[in-house]
Amino acid sequence: MARAYVGTSGWVYKGWREHLYAETPVKQWLRVASRAFDALEINGSFYTQIKPETYARWHAETPDEFRFALKGHRFVTHYKRLRDCQSSIVLLRDQAKPLRDKLAAVVWQLPSNFEYNLQRLADFASALEIWPGTRHAIELRHRSWFVPEVAALLAEANIAVCMGDAPDFPMWRAVTSDIVYARLHGHTRKYASSYSEASLRAWAKDAAGWLAEGRDVHVYFDNDAEGHAVRNALRFQQLIDELTGRSDRRARPVPAHSTPGACESELASPWRRPSARPRSRGPSARRSTARTGSRERTRGAH
Numbered sequence: 001m002a003r004a005y006v007g008t009s010g011w012v013y014k015g016w017r018e019h020l021y022a023e024t025p026v027k028q029w030l031r032v033a034s035r036a037f038d039a040l041e042i043n044g045s046f047y048t049q050i051k052p053e054t055y056a057r058w059h060a061e062t063p064d065e066f067r068f069a070l071k072g073h074r075f076v077t078h079y080k081r082l083r084d085c086q087s088s089i090v091l092l093r094d095q096a097k098p099l100r101d102k103l104a105a106v107v108w109q110l111p112s113n114f115e116y117n118l119q120r121l122a123d124f125a126s127a128l129e130i131w132p133g134t135r136h137a138i139e140l141r142h143r144s145w146f147v148p149e150v151a152a153l154l155a156e157a158n159i160a161v162c163m164g165d166a167p168d169f170p171m172w173r174a175v176t177s178d179i180v181y182a183r184l185h186g187h188t189r190k191y192a193s194s195y196s197e198a199s200l201r202a203w204a205k206d207a208a209g210w211l212a213e214g215r216d217v218h219v220y221f222d223n224d225a226e227g228h229a230v231r232n233a234l235r236f237q238q239l240i241d242e243l244t245g246r247s248d249r250r251a252r253p254v255p256a257h258s259t260p261g262a263c264e265s266e267l268a269s270p271w272r273r274p275s276a277r278p279r280s281r282g283p284s285a286r287r288s289t290a291r292t293g294s295r296e297r298t299r300g301a302h
Helices: 014-018 026-036 052-061 074-079 086-102 118-130 148-157 197-212 225-244
Strands: 004-008 039-042 067-071 103-109 135-139 159-165 179-184 216-221
Touching: 004 225, 014 225, 026 039, 026 052, 039 216, 052 086, 067 086, 074 086, 074 103, 086 103, 086 118, 103 159, 103 179, 103 216, 118 148, 135 179, 148 159, 179 197, 197 216, 197 225, 216 225
Parallel strands: 004 039, 004 216, 039 067, 067 103, 103 135, 135 159, 159 179, 179 216
Antiparallel strands: none
């Protein structure tokens, strides 16, 4: 039976104390988040080499039915640009092996200036065969990729198009796999704006349709400023339950200062990133590892 995996991109944000964690110690935040959401996207793996022992600890700290999505390392997507990257894929595969059955999908984000290259994509799809049993999605941020040839190649390899919703790069809603993967970065201000009730309902209706087709659906909210991702993800889970008739979900924590339906927010709070510019996240603006763990220990993850 198809499942919906709804959560946030990362879980370690100082500003989320008032929205989710209250006085809970940081070391226990994953326990709280994994009981609030169906799944979480690990983004620190995009910037850093996470030790297998860390993945093993995360597996142990989360409920049996909980799942993780994992973001592929930028060395593959941004430095190698999908070229000759099998050894790097194997490295990530082996590091994440302790997640075992809780690893539901891996998402690979291409840079926005990476234009159409069908042969490069075909070689990457072939390289991913070294990681069987795990679903993969690719976030294509340049419109030149949005053509039938790419859709056909991805469908043949059973690789999902990652639907990335943001104001500064286009979104492709092609369905090319037995999973559907969406990253909701903030529709009007990247990482900073909240999704309206109407937007959440529209996405939930689409998700219910994909579930009815027998596809697992992953939806991760990346608009972490001011706790919007927490509120949006919790509300989205409710909408999915209503549309699918699910009634067995355990009780969820109620985030503080919740304002469901709010369409916009002020600019991101200072804790979120040093730069206030909503459209760019340079090296100084990267997020905390868990996005994996400690902001001081590792400089970020998107």
